[in-house]
Amino acid sequence: MIYFDKKTKTFYLESKNLTYSFCVNRYGFLQHLYFGKRIDREDLTSGVCLVDRGHASNIAGAFRYNSLNEYKNECPTYGRSDYRESMLAFNFDGVRVGDLVFDSFDVLDKKPSLVGIPSVKGGETLVVKMKDGMHDVAVLLYYTVFEDLPVILRHTEILNESDKPFVLDRAYSFCVDLPSKKWEVITLPGAHLRERFIERNKLSHGIFSIDSKRGVSSGQMNPFMALVRKNTDESQGEAYGFNLVYSGDFIFKAQIEENDNVRILGGVNDYDFSWELKPSERFTSPETVMVYSDKGLGEMSRAFHDLYRKYLINERFVSKSRPIVINNWEATYFDFNTKKLCKIVDSVKNTGIDTFVLDDGWFGVRNHDKSGLGDWFVNEEKVNLREIIDYTHKNGLKFGLWFEPEMVNEQSELYKAHPDWAIKVEGLTPCTGRDQLVLDLTRKEVRDYIVESVSKILREYPIDYVKWDMNRSLTENYSKWLGVNGKETHHRYVLGLYDICERIVNGFPNIFFEGCASGGCRFDPAMLYYFPQIWTSDDSDAYMRTIIQYGTSMCYPLSSQSCHVSVCPNHQCGRNTPFSSRGDIASLGATGYELDTTKLSEEDLMAIKSQVDKYRLNERLILDGDLYRLNNPLEENLFAVMVVSKDKRVAKLTAMRPISIPNGVETRIYAQGLDENAHYYIKELDLTLSGRNLINFGLLVKFTNNDFATIDYTFEKR
Ligand code: GLA
Numbered sequence: 001m002i003y004f005d006k007k008t009k010t011f012y013l014e015s016k017n018l019t020y021s022f023c024v025n026r027y028g029f030l031q032h033l034y035f036g037k038r039i040d041r042e043d044l045t046s047g048v049c050l051v052d053r054g055h056a057s058n059i060a061g062a063f064r065y066n067s068l069n070e071y072k073n074e075c076p077t078y079g080r081s082d083y084r085e086s087m088l089a090f091n092f093d094g095v096r097v098g099d100l101v102f103d104s105f106d107v108l109d110k111k112p113s114l115v116g117i118p119s120v121k122g123g124e125t126l127v128v129k130m131k132d133g134m135h136d137v138a139v140l141l142y143y144t145v146f147e148d149l150p151v152i153l154r155h156t157e158i159l160n161e162s163d164k165p166f167v168l169d170r171a172y173s174f175c176v177d178l179p180s181k182k183w184e185v186i187t188l189p190g191a192h193l194r195e196r197f198i199e200r201n202k203l204s205h206g207i208f209s210i211d212s213k214r215g216v217s218s219g220q221m222n223p224f225m226a227l228v229r230k231n232t233d234e235s236q237g238e239a240y241g242f243n244l245v246y247s248g249d250f251i252f253k254a255q256i257e258e259n260d261n262v263r264i265l266g267g268v269n270d271y272d273f274s275w276e277l278k279p280s281e282r283f284t285s286p287e288t289v290m291v292y293s294d295k296g297l298g299e300m301s302r303a304f305h306d307l308y309r310k311y312l313i314n315e316r317f318v319s320k321s322r323p324i325v326i327n328n329w330e331a332t333y334f335d336f337n338t339k340k341l342c343k344i345v346d347s348v349k350n351t352g353i354d355t356f357v358l359d360d361g362w363f364g365v366r367n368h369d370k371s372g373l374g375d376w377f378v379n380e381e382k383v384n385l386r387e388i389i390d391y392t393h394k395n396g397l398k399f400g401l402w403f404e405p406e407m408v409n410e411q412s413e414l415y416k417a418h419p420d421w422a423i424k425v426e427g428l429t430p431c432t433g434r435d436q437l438v439l440d441l442t443r444k445e446v447r448d449y450i451v452e453s454v455s456k457i458l459r460e461y462p463i464d465y466v467k468w469d470m471n472r473s474l475t476e477n478y479s480k481w482l483g484v485n486g487k488e489t490h491h492r493y494v495l496g497l498y499d500i501c502e503r504i505v506n507g508f509p510n511i512f513f514e515g516c517a518s519g520g521c522r523f524d525p526a527m528l529y530y531f532p533q534i535w536t537s538d539d540s541d542a543y544m545r546t547i548i549q550y551g552t553s554m555c556y557p558l559s560s561q562s563c564h565v566s567v568c569p570n571h572q573c574g575r576n577t578p579f580s581s582r583g584d585i586a587s588l589g590a591t592g593y594e595l596d597t598t599k600l601s602e603e604d605l606m607a608i609k610s611q612v613d614k615y616r617l618n619e620r621l622i623l624d625g626d627l628y629r630l631n632n633p634l635e636e637n638l639f640a641v642m643v644v645s646k647d648k649r650v651a652k653l654t655a656m657r658p659i660s661i662p663n664g665v666e667t668r669i670y671a672q673g674l675d676e677n678a679h680y681y682i683k684e685l686d687l688t689l690s691g692r693n694l695i696n697f698g699l700l701v702k703f704t705n706n707d708f709a710t711i712d713y714t715f716e717k718r
Contacts, residue, residue, distance in 0.1 A: 001014045005041065015147070018035070018038055020145075023044075029101060030073065031048070031074070032073060033045065035176055036294075037294045048070060049070060049259070053069075056081070067081045067082075072177035074141060075130060075141055076263075084257050087174070088171055090132075095135075105127060106126075108124070108126075111125040111153070116499070117284060117286050120245065120289065120307060120308075120525075121311040122153050125143065125145075135166065136160070136163075138159040142154060149291075149303050150291060150303050151307050153287055156172070156267075157283065157284050158283045158285075161279075165278045165279065168275040170273070171268060172267035172268070172285065180261050182229070184203060186200050190219050194537075195519065195520040196219075198554065198632070203262065209251060209253040210252050211249070213269060213271055214474060215493055216247060216517060220521075223243060223250040223524055227264060232297065234297050234628070235299075235672060236295060241289075242266065243291075243524075248491060248494035250266065250267070266288065267288070274485070291307075298629060304556070314529070316509065320623075323355035323590075325353065325592035326597060327357040327359055327467075328341060328344055328359050329594060331598075338387050343598045345397060347597040348605075349396065350609065352616070353592075356397050356398070356400065357467060358385075360404070363379055365411075369435055370435040373407045373408050373436050376453040377453075389462060399463055405454050405468065406439055407438060407472070408436065408439050410437065421443070422437035422440065423437065423475075424478070428476065433471070433475075438472065438474050441497055442488075454504055467514045468513055469516040470516070474489075477489045514532075514535065516562075520537045536548060536563060540566035540571070542582045543658055549561055561588070565608075587622075591612075593608065625644055625646070625651075626673055628642040637657060638667060639658070644674060648673070648717065650714070650717070653671065653699070653712070654712045654713075655701060656710045657701075660705060669699050671695050672695060678690070680718065
């Protein structure tokens with residue numbers, strides 16, 4: 001609900017359980033008043049602490065002591081007495097000071113989609129127009145509220161209403177000033193094969209920032225940040241979560257200033273960025289999702305999960321039963337032929353696995369990763385694609401195919417024909433990554449080629465599933481088409497990526513698309529808009545996956561995490577884990593298999609069948625359930641999560657005790673999310689206990705006597 005109080009010129013934005021409020025103050029700028037638990041619509045404008053601080057500067061024309069630095073501000077710019085980080089930075093032919101004041105506002109029943117950038121489908125939206133009269137610039141601030149979720153969406157548009165071009169040096173999506181509360185910050189740093197390892201730090205005076213400069217949202221740092229209080233844990237305390245719906249260079253900052261307040265802001269990274277706006281052009285920032293919880297990180301995460309499942313991820317697939325795949329990558333790598341692939345299909349046909357995915361190596365000349373990318377035509381000498389698809393379909397399985405549309409190898413037909421289509425700087429040997437170059441998606445003809453060559457395969461062959469991969473970060477921040485302004489390249493690359501996703505994904509509405517970037521190196525909400533699930537990590541080791549999947553669940557739902565059972569010793573880290581443990585951990589997402597099933601015994605294949613059957617029985621929990629993180633494997637010798645159906649009738653508890661300790665202490669797991677007044681039957685233990693007791697008395701869990709043992713219990717309300 002959006003409400004404007006004319007007397008105090010205050011906006012009250014009310015989502016489920018939260019209030020976000022700001023006013024137009026007497027100087028005409030937007031003064032932030034409050035963001036937190038739902039409060040009453042009272043006059044909040046008194047809440048500014050004005051004192052005579054030496055060595056400050058005042059708002060132009062205002063009485064002394066009245067510095068912008070003392071105000072909480074919805075849209076700060078630099079150069080007018082606010083010395084904290086600014087949200088926007090202009091360059092009007094050398095003049096870098098902007099002066100934005102309130103102009104007007106509008107309330108829309110439904111948020112319009114962002115032009116060229118994926119966004120959350122939103123309802124009631126406030127649009128506030130600010131104007132810089134001197135330079136004829138308008139800034140539109142968008143705020144969307146949700147009756148059913150504790151979420152506010154924000155993004156910004158900047159319009160050139162003058163007859164001269166100007167340059168944006170910074171165009172963040174949002175800024176919010178919170179009061180001093182001794183904040184701590186949670187982020188998701190990582191790397192390839194160890195993405196999204198949760199980290200928690202104290203904030204101190206100065207600027208804490210996380211970012212990506214790689215052209216992708218990155219596995220090194222996810223575009224997610226949470227501000228929490230010292231006492232906040234999974235089930236109590238305040239948590240503010242911020243997640244950017246964007247797949248490129250981002251930045252989030254948290255600045256503790258002289259009065260101990262904290263300013264949080266972010267958007268497209270302004271490192272090596274600028275954007276020229278010609279007369280009547282508009283820059284649209286990506287959208288920031290802001291979640292508030294006063295009941296800890298668990299509630300914050302569940303709000304993100306619900307938001308993405310209800311309003312972001314493709315509704316054709318989001319809550320539908322997912323394909324259970326057998327993927328040939330770790331089974332064969334590049335070394336396959338039609339016969340070998342058919343044998344894999346043969347081996348799984350009675351297991352319940354229902355989709356065969358042919359990974360890298362079927363196209364161009366691609367027997368290793370040094371050649372072939374860009375040549376999206378079948379390597380007939382290596383594989384008969386039609387035969388393998390027919391064989392797969394005849395055996396009752398669906399067929400999936402791998403692409404890496406954004407890339408080119410120097411050893412390829414495409415590169416021979418169009419060497420200038422790769423991002424590079426003339427005269428400089430380009431940096432390669434996995435021996436490949438990045439195609440210049442800022443150019444229309446390059447995008448058209450990608451769309452046409454990928455679509456041709458999808459039109460000619462009956463393909464049910466596509467894995468869309470992307471295996472390197474960008475370098476040589478320059479595009480020939482852009483002329484000299486390399487500072488626009490990364491953002492234009494991302495806009496180009498959304499254009500080809502839009503055309504290919506929407507061009508084939510019946511094909512299920514999975515995202516991937518060397519595993520989880522581009523796992524962000526904008527990618528989820530196109531891909532209902534993303535390959536969470538190239539690390540398929542069950543123990544490492546407990547840490548990666550735990551971190552990923554901070555803001556991304558289980559159904560968005562693609563998780564496979566692979567062979568042991570594990571190809572990435574050499575670890576041996578029980579087959580049942582690999583199945584249990586992979587069942588906490590969109591599950592599948594990635595190993596040479598032709599080498600498995602009948603007994604192992606039967607084990608797959610029972611894992612798949614159990615998965616299908618519990619699949620609704622993975623698709624729609626509420627996740628409760630119980631034990632963090634980075635902090636203790638235990639990983640445990642519980643998924644509970646919305647109506648609390650069924651639940652599942654999955655846990656791993658990584659290291660077996662002889663004569664070890666008992667493992668008692670305290671359930672969460674159950675109905676306290678109901679009784680639950682735990683099938684695997686043939687035991688019935690009340691929800692209240694499972695939560696407070698806990699459940700004594702017995703692991704088998706080996707490392708990396710797991711349990712996976714199902715609960716049914718009696
Ligand atoms: C990336 C992906 C893998 C696989 C290979 C193929 O690393 O993450 O799953 O598809 O590429 O080259």
